[in-house]
Amino acid sequence: MNDNSVSSFSVLTSGEAAEKYSSEPVDIAIVGGGPAGYSAAVNAVNRGRTAVIISGDYRESYLYKASSVENMPGMPGQSGAGLLEAFRGHALSMGAVEIPGQVLLIMPFPTGDGTSLFQLAYGNNILAARSVVLTVGASAFKPYPGESHLLGRGVSYCATCDGMLYRGKTTAVIAKSADAVEEAGHLAKIGCKVLFFASAPDMKKWGSHIPDGAFDQIVTASSFEITGEDQVTALIADGSKYTADGVFILRSSIAPDALLPGIDISDGYISVDRSQATSVPGVFAAGDCTGKPLQIAKALGEGLVAALSADAFLAAEERATRD
Numbered sequence: 001m002n003d004n005s006v007s008s009f010s011v012l013t014s015g016e017a018a019e020k021y022s023s024e025p026v027d028i029a030i031v032g033g034g035p036a037g038y039s040a041a042v043n044a045v046n047r048g049r050t051a052v053i054i055s056g057d058y059r060e061s062y063l064y065k066a067s068s069v070e071n072m073p074g075m076p077g078q079s080g081a082g083l084l085e086a087f088r089g090h091a092l093s094m095g096a097v098e099i100p101g102q103v104l105l106i107m108p109f110p111t112g113d114g115t116s117l118f119q120l121a122y123g124n125n126i127l128a129a130r131s132v133v134l135t136v137g138a139s140a141f142k143p144y145p146g147e148s149h150l151l152g153r154g155v156s157y158c159a160t161c162d163g164m165l166y167r168g169k170t171t172a173v174i175a176k177s178a179d180a181v182e183e184a185g186h187l188a189k190i191g192c193k194v195l196f197f198a199s200a201p202d203m204k205k206w207g208s209h210i211p212d213g214a215f216d217q218i219v220t221a222s223s224f225e226i227t228g229e230d231q232v233t234a235l236i237a238d239g240s241k242y243t244a245d246g247v248f249i250l251r252s253s254i255a256p257d258a259l260l261p262g263i264d265i266s267d268g269y270i271s272v273d274r275s276q277a278t279s280v281p282g283v284f285a286a287g288d289c290t291g292k293p294l295q296i297a298k299a300l301g302e303g304l305v306a307a308l309s310a311d312a313f314l315a316a317e318e319r320a321t322r323d
């Protein structure tokens, strides 16, 4: 993804924002670059708030895949990719900043002075924020058998972050996102034995990007189970057992309750009230991740409400700490 250079109104580049907000909190961190995230960003900036969107490749947005959108009022027949580029361009031109990266964990951080602070871990970096808007889309996956139980005990979602723990050991990589080949390459580079797994359609998309001899084994498989009592011992792929010390599951999205442990979920979607507030104070959610209908207009509207609610939340904290 390019650095933000969409307009002369952009205040910071991605790199500058990543550095600045690693310690000084941004007002509103928006997780996910899709219609809901860009709508939240436009409205956060409109309210005079600093806003950072952290997103995996925004072309992973569901919308990017829509060839023609017929139900956007006033704009029938546009391509999903065209609409998304327009939403993104608008947000960035207003001064919102986008940092490329997948958020792996959000941690509320006690300040003791009545203000909220969150730390968002992405790659090997941290972004500090006073409030958070989750716009991560619908989690189009169920965890594999053994995944939740062994998460943090051999199961990881980030090769860059956890790879060193498996140096000299055997890792199995389940590739479900475009950057998986690169992430698996990182494991090989730091001295892990890498068994690379992908489904037949994904192998067709990415197989040609795998350099000869890059991995110890390349396996086409579509069903997975992770085994081990207290620690991963093996991956079972399409019924065959592969002994492994670590299993890296590289998807473009992470289940919301793994992203923010303790957040209320209902039927797989983040529970919100009419102000888009989640069960965690200071954290709001919008778009497909809050439930049906999974549609653009709903995502845009909820993004707006979430940004206004985050602004109101921050204003209330500012009043309380002033008095």
Ligand SMILES: Cc1cc2nc3c(=O)[nH]c(=O)nc-3n(C[C@H](O)[C@H](O)[C@H](O)COP(=O)(O)OP(=O)(O)OC[C@H]3O[C@@H](n4cnc5c(N)ncnc54)[C@H](O)[C@@H]3O)c2cc1C
Pocket (backbone or CB within 6 Å): 031, 032, 033, 034, 035, 036, 037, 054, 055, 056, 057, 058, 059, 060, 061, 062, 063, 064, 065, 066, 067, 068, 069, 070, 071, 101, 102, 103, 104, 135, 136, 137, 138, 252, 253, 254, 259, 286, 287, 288, 289, 293, 294, 295, 296, 297, 299
């Ligand atoms: C083929 C197809 C056709 C469609 N056609 C229509 C249509 O005609 N009309 C209509 O109204 N809707 C349509 N939709 C639905 C529409 O695309 C979605 O409702 C809309 O994109 C939801 O927006 P969102 O912002 O909530 O999530 P998304 O657009 O899914 O965006 C989520 C973003 O979050 C990022 N992300 C996820 N997890 C993380 C993380 N942990 N860290 C950082 N970033 C993360 C993803 O990479 C992605 O960029 C269609 C969908 C598809 C797949």
